Amino acid sequence: MKVLSITPTYFPQVGGIESVVRELAVRTSGPGVQVDVAHVSPKLAQPSVDELDGLKVYRVPVAGNRLAGYARDFGRLAAGYDLLHVHDPQLMMLTGNVLLQCRHIPAVLSTHGGFRHTTRHRSIKWLHERLLMRSLLRHYRKILATSESDTAYFSQFSDRVEKCENGIAYAKFQQGLLTGAPDASKWIYWGRWSRNKRIDAVIDTVAMARDQGIAIDLLIAGPDFDNLRESLQDQIRALKLDRSVRLHPYIEDAALMHELQQRTVFVTGSEYEGFGVGILEAMAAGKIVLCRDIAPINGFVERGVNGFFLGFERSAVDMATVRELTGLDATRCAAMSEAAQRKAKRYDWDSVAQQFSAHYAQALAAES
Structure with a gap:
């Protein structure tokens, strides 16, 4: 054939x-x-x-x-x-x-x-x-x-x-498992920089957390599909998040795995997913997922088990979720990471x- x-x-x-x-x-x-x-x-x-x-x-x-x-x-x-x-x-x-x-x-x-x-x-x-x-x-x-x-x-x-x-290439992303102590304030997004991914809403969420005394360390990596780098950089400067948010417009596999080993949470503000490959890859790397409560990705993510849902509206409900996430202890982070890997293994x-x-x-x- x-x-x-x-x-x-x-x-x-x-x-x-x-x-x-x-x-x-x-x-x-x-x-x-x-x-x-x-x-x-x-x-x-x-x-x-x-x-x-x-x-x-x-x-x-x-x-x-x-x-x-x-x-x-x-x-x-x-x-x-x-x-x-x-x-x-x-x-x-x-x-x-x-x-x-x-x-x-x-x-x-x-x-x-x-x-x-x-x-x-x-x-x-x-x-x-x-x-x-x-x-x-x-x-x-x-x-x-x-x-x-x-x-x-x-x-x-x-x-x-x-x-x-x-x-998904499950074994490949197992190389991105955390190597140190979990820290739920260390976030990563990787994938296309396209408008429907709503990276701007993720940055706004980091600003909201900062304003409430929670310091998030966010890496945004991936190809700039919709030429968003300049607008995202302007947003980061306007919100005074230069020390909190880093842009990496392309990242090789080896560098990506190194970054994944340092980070506990995968975050995406995406408003639409045809399947959610990137989310499952993150789960294979043991990341706790922070995303919208939308199909089909809410079929992978279970609140409090392997991830959390946000509306990305800078609301009191969103802030409570961020506070709950960043307050997780090492034992709970490890349990959620293991649950994420089990779900991803099915794919x-x-x-x-x-x-x-x-x-x-x-x-x-x-x-x-």
């Missing part, structure tokens, strides 16, 4: 889809199965092919943008594969090129939360949902919903939806990848 995993973003970019596509391709490759990756994006200037992690990675430029564009020679590339695994939250440009250039090749779709994570282009999304969603989904032999909420949403438009949650790619392999086989056996 030859599988081409088609993605709008890929390493060295860092984020949920990137890590899922990379790990999944590695874990499902093996005897009798070849998995390659096609990174299809308007941000690419020239076509190229290289090898990474033992996988062929094709870089395919797009004339247009991530919503509407033409990937030249994409059909010729895909023609040699038995199955396409399309990672297309927008159900636009990637799916459009699949339909235009390789409609005859069996395909499955991973949903990754769809495009509901922001209100941008709201009218276009409304029209797309009502006029195109059913017909676009009809092409796929399986729609692999990455969460319970995705399962419910996409089931409105197709009867081929099955829940197939993503995985280890070692077991999750087998589910994807089964879906691949079923898709090839199914009638289109």
